[in-house]
Amino acid sequence: MQAISPTQPVSANTSGSGTQNAATSAFGLSFDSLLKIILTQLTYQDPLKPMDNFQFVSQLAQFSQIQIGQTTNDKLGTLVTAQGTAQAAGLLGRIVDIPSGSSVISGKVTAISFANGDPQLTITTGDQQTISGLSLANVSQIRQGN
Numbered sequence: 001m002q003a004i005s006p007t008q009p010v011s012a013n014t015s016g017s018g019t020q021n022a023a024t025s026a027f028g029l030s031f032d033s034l035l036k037i038i039l040t041q042l043t044y045q046d047p048l049k050p051m052d053n054f055q056f057v058s059q060l061a062q063f064s065q066i067q068i069g070q071t072t073n074d075k076l077g078t079l080v081t082a083q084g085t086a087q088a089a090g091l092l093g094r095i096v097d098i099p100s101g102s103s104v105i106s107g108k109v110t111a112i113s114f115a116n117g118d119p120q121l122t123i124t125t126g127d128q129q130t131i132s133g134l135s136l137a138n139v140s141q142i143r144q145g146n
Contacts, residue, residue, distance in 0.1 A: 031063070031066070031067060034063055035063065038056075038059060038060070038063070042056075081117050084118070084119055084136065085114075085119060087119075087136065088112045088119030088121065088136050089112060091109045091112070091121065091136075091139075091142065092109055092110075092111075092112065093108065093109065093145045094108070094109055094142050094143065094144060094145045095107065095108050095109075095142070095143040095144070095145050096108075096109055096121065096123060096139045096141065096142050096143075097139070097140050097141035097142075097143075098123075098134055098138045098139055098140065099138065099140050104140070105123070105125065105131065106125065106126065107123030107124050107125040107126070107129075107131065108123060108124050108145050109121050109122070109123055109145075110122050110123065110124050110130070111132075113132070113133075115133075118135070118136070119135075119136045120132070120133050120134060120135065120136075121134040121135075121136060121139070122134070
């Protein structure tokens, strides 16, 4: 088990791009830019009135918490995508109902494709029509297939 220190990413496999993008959107600056601000602050501080150690450590801990929080958000997003994929795969061979205006389209799920990571169902209806590009979110009922 890897020990987590407040100045290291959670995992060596973690890509920092999601963290950096989130920090950029939250503060208008990248995580690297925020660290450069701290280093600049230390470089140009008044030697007769140095920064309080507690304040400096507190700032570093806050930046570390931001990075860890963003990494957690990235991992949760990946988990949600994987869960949607597994849920869609479980529908293969099943009969689904999808509302369409005032009627309901029913059909057997014959294929699953992915558009931007979102599962899209392809169904074959009772009269052998194939309908593609149906969102998993639109499924209103699932039944056992024949």
